[in-house]
Structure formats: C-alpha cells, structure tokens
C-alpha cells in the first residue's frame with residue numbers, strides 16, 4: 001500500500017507563515033543587524049536576520065522543551081524553506097529560546113496513542129526536516145544551548161558544525177534504547193558518520209547521553225565553550241565557513257552527504273510504513289507509556 005501522506009494540507013491550513021512574531025518579538029530589531037532589520041518568524045520559530053552578514057539565527061521556542069511536534073516541525077520546515085529561497089542568506093545558526101533545553105527530541109505525544117495515519121504524517125515531517133537540514137545549501141551551525149537527546153541530537157548532528165555550551169546538564173546523544181525504541185537507520189548513519197562505527201555501536205546500544213566533555217572527546221560536537229560564548233562562537237565559526245566560495249562548499253557538502261541521504265530517499269515510503277508498524281505495536285506503546293509516566297513522576 002502506497003502511503004500518500006504529505007505536509008501540505010496541515011501546513012497550509014494551520015499556519016500563516018511569515019506572520020510577524022507576536023508580543024515582544026514583534027518588530028524587534030534583530031541583534032547586531034542595525035535598526036532597519038526586523039525579526040520575523042512563526043509562533044514557534046523566531047528568525048533573527050542579519051542580512052549584512054548573510055546570516056539568520058533561527059531560535060526554536062516550543063516551550064517547555066522544544067519537543068518536535070508536528071506543528072513545530074512544520075514551522076521549522078517553512079522557516080528553513082524561506083531562508084533557503086532567499087538569496088540574502090548564506091548561513092543559519094540554529095539555537096534554542098527555551099532555557100536549558102536545545103530540543104527534547106521527537107514529541108512522544110505524536111507517537112503515543114495515535115492512529116496510523118497520524119503517525120505516518122508525523123514521520124514524513126520528521127524525515128522532511130532531517131533531509132532539509134542535512135542537505136541544506138546554507139551553512140548550518142548548531143549553537144546548542146541545552147540538553148539535546150534523540151531527535152534533538154539528530155537535528156544537531158545534521159548541522160555542519162556544532163558548538164555546545166559547557167554545562168554538565170546539557171547532554172547530547174541518541175538515547176532511544178532507554179525509551180525501549182530504536183533509532184532509525186538514518187539516525188544511526190548520521191551518528192556513525194560523525195563519531196565512527198565502534199563509538200556509535202556503543203552509544204546507540206547503551207543510549208548514551210554524553211555530557212559536554214565526553215561529547216567533545218567522542219566528536220559528537222565540534223567545540224565546547226562557556227555558556228555565554230555559544231552564540232558568539234557560532235558566529236565566528238560561521239564567518240570561517242562563509243569565507244569559502246558557496247558553490248565549492250555546497251558541491252563538496254553534497255558529495256559527502258548525498259549517499260547518506262539517498263539511503264532514505266530511495267525508501268521513504270517503506271521507512272514510513274516501518275515506523276508506523278513499529279510504533280503501533282502494543283509492546284512499543286507500553287514502553288512509551290512507561291517512559292511518559294516516568295517523566296511525569298520525576299516532577300512529583
């Protein structure tokens with residue numbers, strides 16, 4: 001059975017992309033961009049453009065934990081598409097507006113107690129975000145200012161360069177096994193590409209969440225800096241990357257990343273069907289239930 005899920009109906013119906021950001025952000029001049037340039041975005045994604053530098057800072061703000069819900073994924077995709085299509089921008093910095101959290105990863109509530117059609121639509125959006133970030137023509141730098149498990153780690157790994165704030169609470173890794181679920185092959189591929197086969201084998205099976213010093217040592221991030229220097233470091237790194245002619249850098253990036261992306265592109269529908277089958281299993285739903293309860297109990 002061919003799946004015919006797509007983002008479009010949800011996306012277009014739910015969102016008014018590029019509406020000015022409500023509240024304080026509305027019309028606020030973007031940091032470092034002079035007084036003429038305004039922030040823009042959507043409810044969950046704040047974009048601070050710096051046209052002079054050719055850079056936009058994309059701040060994720062889906063409180064409390066920037067979990068990647070379908071609506072949030074959709075807004076991220078719209079922002080990314082918009083930036084990609086605007087010749088003003090050559091690079092983006094992805095960071096978080098939620099204190100202490102980069103992203104808690106995929107939204108468990110999109111996978112728990114949902115019907116197969118919803119799960120399929122959700123998974124397609126997850127695939128879409130990964131492909132867009134991973135294959136972006138823009139330089140993508142992750143300014144990781146918080147914890148970044150599972151899907152949050154995948155988003156980080158899909159950037160061209162990762163700067164992590166030096167706070168022992170800001171662990172990063174693919175911890176899916178701790179939830180009783182399995183990182184899909186393309187999550188695994190990106191981790192293997194980043195830290196090597198043996199380190200990935202251990203990290204994936206044991207669901208490692210690396211604190212900053214270990215993350216740097218294993219190579220899951222490129223740099224660890226004091227928390228108040230994450231953004232400025234991301235900016236300086238961006239300047240280095242933007243010193244390279246775009247066409248040469250983009251073709252090289254494509255050369256390196258395309259084979260990994262192609263593995264998914266060649267079997268996207270099958271991957272969606274696998275996900276839906278897997279996540280719909282009673283045993284997996286039970287694991288998710290237990291994990292969600294644990295998260296709740298942690299509070300009480």
Ligand SMILES: CCCCC/C=C/C(=O)SCCNC(=O)CCNC(=O)[C@H](O)C(C)(C)COP(=O)(O)OP(=O)(O)OC[C@H]1O[C@@H](n2cnc3c(N)ncnc32)[C@H](O)[C@@H]1OP(=O)(O)O
Nearest residue numbers: 064065067104105106107108109149150151181182295296
């Ligand atoms: C084939 C299947 C493949 C699937 C691949 C899966 C990839 C994934 O990304 S799965 C998600 C993995 N994520 C995690 O394991 C992180 C879970 N969350 C946490 O560990 C913590 O919430 C935290 C460390 C990120 C933040 O801790 P804290 O600041 O103490 O906040 P709370 O734990 O109290 O959380 C607040 C609120 O948010 C809910 N929540 C947290 N994470 C998620 C999530 N990933 N999805 C949905 N909801 C999440 C949490 O339950 C709390 O809700 P309320 O109790 O209703 O306030």
